[in-house]
Amino acid sequence: MTRDRVTIITPYPPDEWNAAVELYETTTGPFFTTDWEHVRGYWPDLFTEHDLYRPGLRFLEVGCFEGQTTRWLLEHTKATVDVVDPFTVERLGVSQWDRFRRNTAGFSGRLRAHNNYSSAVLRRLRTPFEFIYIDGAHDADDVLSDSVLAWPLLSPGGVMVWDDYDWPGDAWKRPKTGVDAFISCYERHMIHGPRGVQYVAVKR
Numbered sequence: 001m002t003r004d005r006v007t008i009i010t011p012y013p014p015d016e017w018n019a020a021v022e023l024y025e026t027t028t029g030p031f032f033t034t035d036w037e038h039v040r041g042y043w044p045d046l047f048t049e050h051d052l053y054r055p056g057l058r059f060l061e062v063g064c065f066e067g068q069t070t071r072w073l074l075e076h077t078k079a080t081v082d083v084v085d086p087f088t089v090e091r092l093g094v095s096q097w098d099r100f101r102r103n104t105a106g107f108s109g110r111l112r113a114h115n116n117y118s119s120a121v122l123r124r125l126r127t128p129f130e131f132i133y134i135d136g137a138h139d140a141d142d143v144l145s146d147s148v149l150a151w152p153l154l155s156p157g158g159v160m161v162w163d164d165y166d167w168p169g170d171a172w173k174r175p176k177t178g179v180d181a182f183i184s185c186y187e188r189h190m191i192h193g194p195r196g197v198q199y200v201a202v203k204r
């Protein structure tokens with residue numbers, strides 16, 4: 001499917017694989033093999049509510065995959081964006097790093113990519129961020145540890161969002177288990193609640 005300048009192939013059954021590879025090679029511009037735009041359809045309202053369109057802000061995305069959300073943040077706000085990802089997911093015979101770079105081309109001045117696991121990067125970062133998106137490893141223990149490591153980096157009044165809060169399945173495999181554990185320990189420092197399939201906390 002082609003939407004504006006963005007080519008999205010989802011789902012991509014095996015018999016369409018070669019066509020997808022050809023499309024990737026013969027088109028230019030952003031190209032996403034998975035479309036997550038609908039899960040953050042409320043973000044324009046959220047960003048207005050919390051004044052996140054103002055200049056001079058810093059955002060952090062833990063788990064950026066091909067850069068679809070990274071690109072949205074760069075196109076729609078004036079913020080600088082840090083992303084954390086080990087970039088190990090090859091698709092269409094193209095490395096994740098190359099797909100990410102294609103999808104965020106033109107924004108390198110406001111983008112800093114940390115090519116590593118969050119457990120290493122979040123311990124090193126010292127920047128305060130006004131917005132943090134937790135969307136990396138989805139097991140409950142990973143979500144909990146990303147939350148604990150990222151929370152001190154969030155400025156007062158800043159917004160943290162977790163994806164896939166609604167995932168079904170075993171407790172240890174669900175982001176919800178990690179988010180709920182984190183919220184129950186930290187909730188006196190925040191205003192929080194679910195928003196569609198995501199969960200949002202605002203630091204007091």
Ligand SMILES: C[S@@+](CC[C@H](N)C(=O)[O-])C[C@H]1O[C@@H](n2cnc3c(N)ncnc32)[C@H](O)[C@@H]1O
Pocket residue numbers: 036061062063064065066067068069070084085086087088089116117118119135136137138142
């Ligand atoms: C669901 S995708 C992220 C989607 C992206 N936020 C978006 O909206 O387009 C999850 C990403 O987390 C990354 N990831 C998995 N484990 C990670 C870890 N321990 N630290 C950082 N990123 C991780 C994967 O490589 C993958 O790119």
